[in-house]
Amino acid sequence: MSGRTIFWIVGSLVLLGALLWGATFFWEGLGSGxxxxxxxxxxxxxxxxxxxxxxxxxxxxxxxxxxxxxxxxxxxx
Incomplete structure (x- = not known):
């Protein structure tokens, strides 16, 4: 795999993790655990x-x- 492909894969996984982490704050703000x-x-x-x-x-x-x-x-x- 090229360096560019690895960069996009890692970047996508980091973005997915950030979105999941942010979703926890959204759900906690709704008051439903x-x-x-x-x-x-x-x-x-x-x-x-x-x-x-x-x-x-x-x-x-x-x-x-x-x-x-x-x-x-x-x-x-």
Whole structure:
């Protein structure tokens, strides 16, 4: 991986951490506490969403690189 790619990955993770940290202050200001189960569900939902989006991007790139998206000529003609 290039240095630029690593920079963007680390920067994205830092931004995600800052947003999660900021969300705690927002929730605490609303007066409704989030239990441990709530935090687990929140984090699990975020991780699974990122994983699903990454997998779908990988599948679309794989499909495009291996010709699965090419238009085939009609059969018999």
């Amino acid at each position: 989030v239990s441990g189960h709530g935090w687990f569900a929140y984090i699990l939902g975020g991780v699974l969403t990122l994983g699903l989006s990454g997998a779908l991007f990988a599948l679309s790139f794989y499909s495009a690189r291996h010709g699965h998206d090419d238009i085939d000529p009609p059969a018999g003609g």
